[in-house]
């Protein structure tokens with residue numbers, strides 16, 4: 001038993017997509033690395049939990065009360081893109097085309113799994129719409145059934161608000177998580193947004 005090695009392998013193999021084999025390979029590789037490289041890695045991991053907090057406005061990850069996007073004077077405050085998770089913000093930011101703000105829901109509605117509207121940041125979104133008065137909400141959710149339900153739910157909530165509600169153009173493969181969509185497709189989906197309108201008499205989506 002080499003406890004320090006096996007403890008690390010156990011910890012690494014709990015990470016997503018890392019199996020036991022990869023964990024062993026990573027741990028043995030670290031033994032070959034310089035002291036500095038391994039020390040830096042350990043430091044970055046401990047900094048992560050110490051420094052990273054959630055932005056008070058959009059709920060994206062941040063190292064201060066407001067994330068760099070919310071505190072930037074060059075972002076367009078009239079646009080809020082609603083996403084499921086922080087990873088989606090990184091994905092949409094990558095091509096650098098979107099200039100608006102975000103709202104991270106922290107999940108999508110999934111009644112079967114007990115995720116009801118009070119479990120995700122819908123109330124916070126309502127407050128933001130009331131106080132920040134954006135012109136447009138872009139529903140940047142994935143194509144999964146739960147995400148579709150969530151988009152519908154949100155568009156109904158704001159149906160009576162003076163607010164343009166759009167979604168990414170259909171072009172995003174259905175059921176695919178945002179992070180797997182290539183940047184060109186994502187850029188197009190953002191440019192060619194589709195308006196969603198709901199009335200109290202007709203729940204059908206219309207262009």
Ligand SMILES: [Zn+2]
Nearest residue numbers: 055058067070
């Ligand atoms: Zn923020």
